[in-house]
Amino acid sequence: MILYAAIIASFLSSLYLFHRRRSCKHPLLFDYPILGMLPTLLFNLWRLHDFITEILTKHGGTGEFMGPWFTKMNYLVTCDSLNVQHMLCKRFDNYVKGHDFRDIFEPFGDGFGAADDETWKYIRNLLRSQMKQPRLKAFVDQTVQKKILTSLLPILDHAQQQGRVVDIQDVLVRFTSDNICLTTVGHDPKSLSVDFPEVAIEMAFRETEKSIFYRHTVPKTIWKLQKRLQIGQEKKMREAYKTFDEFIYALIASKREELSKCTKEEISEAPFNLLTVWMTEDEGLREHDDKFVRDSAFNFLVAGRGAMASTLTWFLWLVSKHPLVEAKILEEIRDNFKTNEKKNDDCGDHCFDEDHHNDNLDQEQYLKQSASGEALGMEEVTKLVYLHGALCEEIWGKDCLEFKPERWISDRGEIVYAPAYKFIAFNAGPRICLGKDLAFVQMKMVAAAILSKYCFKVVEGHVPTPTHSIVLLMKNGLKARIMKREV
Ligand code: HEM
Incomplete structure (x- = not known):
C-alpha cells in the first residue's frame, strides 16, 4: 500500500512539476520540486538586493519567480521601464492593488495606499x-x-x-x-x-x-x-x-x-x-x-x-x-x-x-x-x-x-x-x-x-x-x- 501510494505521489508530483515548468516561460531561478525557487533566494538572502539585480540583468530585466508549491507565492519581477510604463501608466486600470494586497496591508484600511477604483479616486x-x-x-x-x-x-x-x-x-x-x-x-x-x-x-x-x-x-x-x-x-x-x-x-x-x-x-x-x-x-x-x-x-x-x-x-x-x-x-x-x-x-x-x-x-x-x-x-x-x-x-x-x-x-x-x-x-x-x-x-x-x-x-x-x-x-x-x- 505504502509503495503504491509512493509511486502515485511521485507520478503526480512529476506531472505537477512538468506542468509548472511548462507554464513558467521566463524562470528567474531553478525550480526545485516542492520548494520552488525559494531555496536559491533564501541562500542569497544576505545580499538580496544585489542578487535580484544580478538575476534581472541576466534575464533581460524581467522574469518569473515561482514560490513553494500551492502557496500562491508566484511573482512576475521586472525592472524594465517599458513594463513599468505599461503597468503604471498605459494600462493602469488593469493592475489594481486588489483584494490580496488589502489583506496584507490590513492596517491601511480603506486609505489611499490600499484602495482601488472609486474609493481611491475620491481620496x-x-x-x-x-x-x-x-x-x-x-x-x-x-x-x-x-x-x-x-x-x-x-x-x-x-x-x-x-x-x-x-x-x-x-x-x-x-x-x-x-x-x-x-x-x-x-x-x-x-x-x-x-x-x-x-x-x-x-x-x-x-x-x-x-x-x-x-x-x-x-x-x-x-x-x-x-x-x-x-x-x-x-x-x-x-x-x-x-x-x-x-x-x-x-x-x-x-x-x-x-x-x-x-x-x-x-x-x-x-x-x-x-x-x-x-x-x-x-x-x-x-x-x-x-x-x-x-x-x-x-x-x-x-x-x-x-x-x-x-x-x-x-x-x-x-x-x-x-x-x-x-x-x-x-x-x-x-x-x-x-x-x-x-x-x-x-x-x-x-x-x-x-x-x-x-x-x-x-x-x-x-x-x-x-x-x-x-x-x-x-x-x-x-x-x-x-x-x-x-x-x-x-x-x-x-x-x-x-x-x-x-x-x-x-x-x-x-x-x-x-x-x-x-x-x-x-x-x-x-x-x-x-x-x-x-x-x-x-x-x-x-x-x-x-x-x-x-x-x-x-x-x-x-x-x-x-x-x-x-x-x-x-x-x-x-x-x-x-x-x-x-x-
Ligand atoms: C522621498 C520621499 C518620498 C518618496 C520616495 C515617496 C514615494 C511614493 C510612492 C512610491 C508612492 C506610491 C505608493 C503606492 O501607490 O503604492 C507614493 C504615494 C503617495 N505619496 Fe509619496 N513619497 C515620498 C514622500 C511623500 C511625502 C512627504 C508625502 C506627503 C506629505 C507623500 C504623499 C504621498 C501620497 C498622498 C501618496 C498617495 C498617492 C495615491 O495613492 O494616489 N509622499 N509616494
Whole structure:
C-alpha cells in the first residue's frame, strides 16, 4: 500500500512539476520540486538586493519567480521601464492593488495606499486639492524650519560636543516622523529629543511595517493561522495596531469636541493640520466619519515618514564618501546665500571636533540656547539645483555605480527631466506620489541645514546595506561621529 501510494505521489508530483515548468516561460531561478525557487533566494538572502539585480540583468530585466508549491507565492519581477510604463501608466486600470494586497496591508484600511477604483479616486482628488493649498505649504515650511532650529541642529551640536557616535538615520527618522505627525494630526510626539525617547506610536509604526513585510514572505495560510492564534509577528502586529488606533481615535474624539465649540472663522484661523481639514471640509460626496479620518491619517503618516529619512540617510552617506560633491553643494549654498564658510575639498581639513565635552549641560536650557540662527526656507532651497541633482542621484544610467549629481543638470543649469516610469522612486502614472515636490523641498532644507554646519565621519567598518523592508532604510543605521564645519 505504502509503495503504491509512493509511486502515485511521485507520478503526480512529476506531472505537477512538468506542468509548472511548462507554464513558467521566463524562470528567474531553478525550480526545485516542492520548494520552488525559494531555496536559491533564501541562500542569497544576505545580499538580496544585489542578487535580484544580478538575476534581472541576466534575464533581460524581467522574469518569473515561482514560490513553494500551492502557496500562491508566484511573482512576475521586472525592472524594465517599458513594463513599468505599461503597468503604471498605459494600462493602469488593469493592475489594481486588489483584494490580496488589502489583506496584507490590513492596517491601511480603506486609505489611499490600499484602495482601488472609486474609493481611491475620491481620496486622491480630495488630497490633491488639499495638498495644493498654500496653507499646507506655509505650515510645512514653518514647521520644518522650526524643527531644524530647535531640535535637529541642537541635537547634532550636543552629540558633537559630547564626542559620541550618533545614528544619523535614527535622528532623521525621528525628525521626519515628528514633522509628518504635526502636519497630519497636529500633534508633536517629540521623538527627536536629546534623550532619544521610545515613543509608543513610533514603535507601533515600525512594528506594523515589519509585520506587513513579514506577510509578503510567508504563505497566506501561515500568517492567517498566526493571526487567528495570536502568535509571533501577528501578535506584535495586533498590539501595534491597537496602540495606533487608541492614539488616533482619542485624538479624533478630542478634536471633534474642540471643533464642536468653534465657529467657522475660529476653525479657519486655528493652527493647520490635515485631521481638522478632513473633519471640517464637506465635499458633499461622502461622510468623513472616524474610520475615514483614521485610515487617511494612517496612510498619510506612512507616506510621509520613512522615505524622506531613508533618502537623506543614503544621501548623507554618499556625500561623506565624496568630498568633491560635498564641496560643490557647499559652494552652491554659499553662492546663493553668501554664508561666510570657507571652501575646502577634504572633510578632514574643514571640520573640527571640539574637544570639550559638555556632559552636565541642562538639556532643555541647552536646546533653547542653541535655537538661534536661521534655516533656509522652501522658496530659498528651490535655487539649489546641484543639491537637487545630488538627492536624485540614486541608481541611474549605465555608470550607475558612480555618484555623479552633474548628470542631473542640463546645460541651462536646470534639472534634467526623467520620465517617472524610468525614475520610479515616486511611482508613476495616476498613482504618482502627491508629496514629491513637498518631499524634495523638505529634504533640501534639511540637507542644506546639516551640511552647512556639520560633516560626518562614518564609523570604521560600517558596511551600508539596505534593510529587507518596503522603505529601504539602512540596516544597522548610519553610525557616525559629527564634526563642526569650520567657518
Ligand atoms: C522621498 C520621499 C518620498 C518618496 C520616495 C515617496 C514615494 C511614493 C510612492 C512610491 C508612492 C506610491 C505608493 C503606492 O501607490 O503604492 C507614493 C504615494 C503617495 N505619496 Fe509619496 N513619497 C515620498 C514622500 C511623500 C511625502 C512627504 C508625502 C506627503 C506629505 C507623500 C504623499 C504621498 C501620497 C498622498 C501618496 C498617495 C498617492 C495615491 O495613492 O494616489 N509622499 N509616494
